[in-house]
Amino acid sequence: DQQVKQNSPSLSVQEGRISILNCDYTNSMFDYFLWYKKYPAEGPTFLISISSIKDKNEDGRFTVFLNKSAKHLSLHIVPSQPGDSAVYFCAASARAGNMLTFGGGTRLMVKP
Amino acid sequence: EADIYQTPRYLVIGTGKKITLECSQTMGHDKMYWYQQDPGMELHLIHYSYGVNSTEKGDLSSESTVSRIRTEHFPLTLESARPSHTSQYLCASSGFRERAYGYTFGSGTRLTVV
Numbered sequence: 195d196q197q198v199k200q201n202s203p204s205l206s207v208q209e210g211r212i213s214i215l216n217c218d219y220t221n222s223m224f225d226y227f228l229w230y231k232k233y234p235a236e237g238p239t240f241l242i243s244i245s246s247i248k249d250k251n252e253d254g255r256f257t258v259f260l261n262k263s264a265k266h267l268s269l270h271i272v273p274s275q276p277g278d279s280a281v282y283f284c285a286a287s288a289r290a291g292n293m294l295t296f297g298g299g300t301r302l303m304v305k306p
Numbered sequence: 307e308a309d310i311y312q313t314p315r316y317l318v319i320g321t322g323k324k325i326t327l328e329c330s331q332t333m334g335h336d337k338m339y340w341y342q343q344d345p346g347m348e349l350h351l352i353h354y355s356y357g358v359n360s361t362e363k364g365d366l367s368s369e370s371t372v373s374r375i376r377t378e379h380f381p382l383t384l385e386s387a388r389p390s391h392t393s394q395y396l397c398a399s400s401g402f403r404e405r406a407y408g409y410t411f412g413s414g415t416r417l418t419v420v
Contacts, residue, residue, distance in 0.1 A: 203347070228408045235315075237396050237411030238349075245406075281347055285408060293339075293354070294408055299347035 197221045198286050200297035207304050213271040215300050217284035220265065224286040228294070229258060229269045232281045241282075242269070274304045309333045312397050312412035319387055319419055327382045327415045329397035338380040339409065341396040342366060349396070355380055387419045 199218045207213045217227075225246040230238035244251040244258045244267070251258050257270045271278055281301050285294040310331040319325055331338065340353040341364075351364030355374040369391070370384050380399075384391055394416050398409035 226405050230408070230411075235394070235414065235416060237312075237398070237414050239411070240407055240409075243406050243408065283349065287405065287408075293351070296349045299349075301347065 195220070196298070197224075198284060198295045198297040200282075200284060200300045202300050203298070204301040204303070207274045207302065209276055209304055209306050210273045213269075213274045213278065213302055213304065215269040215271075215282050215284075215302065217267045217269075217297050218265060219267075219286050221286070221288065221295075222265070223288040224295075225289065226287045227258070227260060227267050228285045228287075229256075230283045230285065231278075232283065232299070238283060271302075274302075276304050276306050278302060279304045310397060310399055310410050310412040312395075312415050314415060315413060316416045317418070319417070321388055321419055323387050325384050325387055325417070327384075327395055327397075327417070329380045329382070329412060330378050331380075331399045331410070331412075332378065333399060333401060333410065334377065335399035335401040335410075336377065337400045337404070338374065339398045339400075340364070340370075340372060340380070340382050341398065342368070343394045343396060343414075353382065387417075389419045391417060392419050393417060 228243040229241040232238040260267045281299045284297045313328045336357045341349045350366035352368040353372040396414045397412040400409045
């Protein structure tokens with residue numbers, strides 16, 4: 195049973211527009227959420243995280259929103275750039291010392 | 307500047323060969339992980355370690371083995387490579403800041419078994 199799901203395998207966006215990547219989770223014990231970005235032939239790199247005590251965290255062009263009641267989080271990229279084209283993974287953890295649970299990834303393509 | 311190193315980056319090897327994928331980190335992290343990623347994108351945990359002399363199998367059954375004799379070193383070995391082992395292998399580590407920053411991943415090893 196997948197506890198973290200990214201239901202959209204791919205997303206295509208025009209350069210300059212907003213990219214919205216979604217992630218749903220089922221485990222109500224998750225209290226920390228992270229987003230990673232991965233280019234082909236490279237390892238994932240950390241983008242942004244959010245604690246369950248917040249509903250929004252912003253870092254430059256990247257904003258993560260958390261809706262605990264819906265068990266849903268989203269990553270907004272504004273404005274989108276061609277260099278943002280990559281696979282994005284959301285991840286969640288339940289408590290200190292617990293392992294991350296990853297979603298299946300969403301491939302973002304930003305067209306010039 | 308990478309803090310976790312994987313070698314080789316790319317490897318093409320014949321069926322039946324023994325291979326070892328190297329992973330080293332300079333951050334002093336106790337926890338280390340091996341993930342396998344197929345073209346379908348999903349990351350599959352195959353091994354993890356919470357410290358020296360501690361190793362556990364992950365969610366995905368794997369014919370590989372790992373060892374953790376030193377904190378900084380977590381190699382993965384395939385005794386007899388097969389075409390089904392063709393994949394990208396990612397090593398990661400985490401430390402006391404893992405809650406906010408998660409894992410630090412290496413650049414990966416792209417393995418092709420012919």
